[in-house]
Every structure is written in structure tokens, then in C-alpha cells.
Amino acid sequence: DSGVTQTPKHLITATGQRVTLRCSPRSGDLSVYWYQQSLDQGLQFLIQYYNGEERAKGNILERFSAQQFPDLHSELNLSSLELGDSALYFCASSPSSNTEAFFGQGTRLTVV
Amino acid sequence: EDQVTQSPEALRLQEGESSSLNCSYTVSGLRGLFWYRQDPGKGPEFLFTLYSAGEEKEKERLKATLTKKESFLHITAPKPEDSATYLCAVQAANSNSGYALNFGKGTSLLVTP
DSSP states (O other): OOSOEEEOSEEEEOTTOOEEEEEEOOTTOOEEEEEEEETTTEEEEEEEEETTEEEEEOSOOTTEEEEEOTTSOEEEEEOSOOGGGOEEEEEEEESSTTSOOEEOOOEEEEEO | OOEEEEEOSEEEEETTOOEEEEEEEEOSSEEEEEEEEEOTTSOOEEEEEEOSTTOEEEETTEEEEEOSSEEEEEEOSOOGGGOEEEEEEEEESSOTTTTOOEEOOOEEEEEEO
16 A cells, blocks of 8 residues: 555546546655556656645646645546546655655546 | 657566566656556556666565666566566656656566466
């Protein structure tokens, strides 16, 4: 158990809908990362927050957004969902930005 | 652009048959190279961080090494429970993605009894 908690574990929704994925980082970790993993693309970096502020952006679509709250948990919002958004979404946390990150068990999103 | 290439894509070993996985990287200033293990449907599990050429780290049957262009994950006398996908990732010193990890596509290892 990495100490990073993601909910829900599974999510099935229809195209055009909006969903929210939640992540609780390890105790004391200030940095949260979101990654998307699909079969053909591998693990792709989406966005990073550090102590409540956005630190870096990867290939995150405009339909996707995230935030980190004062208690350091983070949420990833996915809207206007398309079939191609079906993937595993992972959250990872680390004590600071330049140390190893520990991953949660992921949320499997299926868009039908 | 930073690139991470892992080879082979898949590897099948007999129990006890040692081998190495390769991770070649191109990065504008390496801050760190990371190895993770991922089981199907699970999150990546952290194994090692390497920071400079010549550095080596070991954990049980695994040993990771680093040169200026590549890293190797050596698996000595593997057991079936070592079957997993092994992911390599680099963290660049100068990147528009901050401190995010740039992952390779992984090597899928199967160890048979």
C-alpha cells in the first residue's frame, strides 16, 4: 500500500458527461501529480500541483481540469467525455517536487 | 524533446534465468531516473532512483545501473512473482513539465516456473 488513495476505483459513464476523480496523497506529501494510462500511449503526465498551486502542465486537454484543496487532496475533473477518454487515471504524490512519486491504485474510467 | 525508450517490449524467462532490461533516454539535463514495477490493473510501485552516471542500486534480485545514455535493470535468478511490467521514467532538470516523470512504455516480463 503506497498510502495514496484514489476514489472511485471504477467509473462507467456515457459520452458527453462529466466526472470527478479524487485523490488523497500520502500524509505529509505536498506534491500531487495526475497521469493517464491507456494501452497505446503508456503513462502520460497531465498536471502537477504543489501545496495548492498548479506547478506544471503536461498534455492535458482543455476539457480536463484539476485542483488541490487546502487539506492537500486533489480532484481531476473530466468533462464532455469522449470514448477516447477511457483509460486508467493515476494520482501520485511526493514530499517535494524533486523526489520519487508514489502512485495510487488508479481509477478505471470507461466511457460508453 | 525528452525521450525514453525501453527494450525489449516483452521478455519471457525461465525461473532462475537472469537477464537485463534496457532504458535508453534523451533528456536535456537529467535530474533523476526512476524504475517502477506495475502489476496488471494496479498503480506503479516505486523501485529505485538513480541520479548520476555510475550509480547502482540493489533490492533483492533487482539491480539498477545508470550511464549517461541508458539504464539497465538486471534481474538475477528471477522467480514467477517477479512477473510484471517494469517502467523506466526520467525527470528532466529543464522541462516545461516541471518535475513530472516522463515514462517509457515499459517491458512486460513473464517468468515461468
